[in-house]
Amino acid sequence: MSVRAFSSYDWFTISLVLVLIVLVLLKFINTGKYTLLAKLAYSNDYLSLKDKESRFFTLFEYLVIFLAHLIAAQFVYFIVKDMSYVSSFNIYPFFKLLIIFTLLSLLSLLKYQLEKLVNKCLTDSDMLSYYQFYKQILWSYSIFLGLPFLVFIIYNPSGSLTILYISFGFMAVFYLFKMLFLLYKNRSLLIRNWYYLILYLCALEIAPYFFLYKIFGVS
Numbered sequence: 001m002s003v004r005a006f007s008s009y010d011w012f013t014i015s016l017v018l019v020l021i022v023l024v025l026l027k028f029i030n031t032g033k034y035t036l037l038a039k040l041a042y043s044n045d046y047l048s049l050k051d052k053e054s055r056f057f058t059l060f061e062y063l064v065i066f067l068a069h070l071i072a073a074q075f076v077y078f079i080v081k082d083m084s085y086v087s088s089f090n091i092y093p094f095f096k097l098l099i100i101f102t103l104l105s106l107l108s109l110l111k112y113q114l115e116k117l118v119n120k121c122l123t124d125s126d127m128l129s130y131y132q133f134y135k136q137i138l139w140s141y142s143i144f145l146g147l148p149f150l151v152f153i154i155y156n157p158s159g160s161l162t163i164l165y166i167s168f169g170f171m172a173v174f175y176l177f178k179m180l181f182l183l184y185k186n187r188s189l190l191i192r193n194w195y196y197l198i199l200y201l202c203a204l205e206i207a208p209y210f211f212l213y214k215i216f217g218v219s
Helices: 011-031 031-038 045-052 059-080 093-122 126-155 161-185 187-192 194-216
Strands: none
Touching: 011 031, 011 059, 011 093, 011 126, 031 045, 031 059, 045 126, 059 126, 093 126, 093 161, 126 161
16 A cells, blocks of 8 residues: 655654754764664663753753654554544644644653653652653654655655555664563562552553543544
């Protein structure tokens, strides 16, 4: 099955230029950290560096997260752009992309603040704070890995939707592998607190996506 030809690629071209500008800005802000982050797929040097810093999130990390949400919005727009509730809005496609980006960012921020509040009220655990940072950066990096696939699909008229599914699988496998590595590394702590781990995963990791599926799911 081939991807239907777009009448215009402007929405993606503009957003891709914005992605490149932010990447240049990231390198300008901190070249060393930028290089270490680029190696996250096979090296934990960036995470080791963050362990030594007083704050998990700095301007560099905020820009990384901003960039990941912009790329994620590109994926979402590509998937839903032909659906009636998207095409019915008679506005320039790039502004539709910005709306999706804003919604994704708000949902992500709300979820992060909820997790932070739960941690603060219950245990105020440094480990859980690190976990929140770790998974956010890991999610962002996983999204970065999917960008080349998206570029290929959009600018290649014969691009197959199979490539899109492969990109999702590639990102998911990478994310899960890295998350399992973190869990294995801290297995003794998790075994001692297995009940709280299961409660956390069900309440704050699985439930939000379940409700989103129920609200926005299309039969």
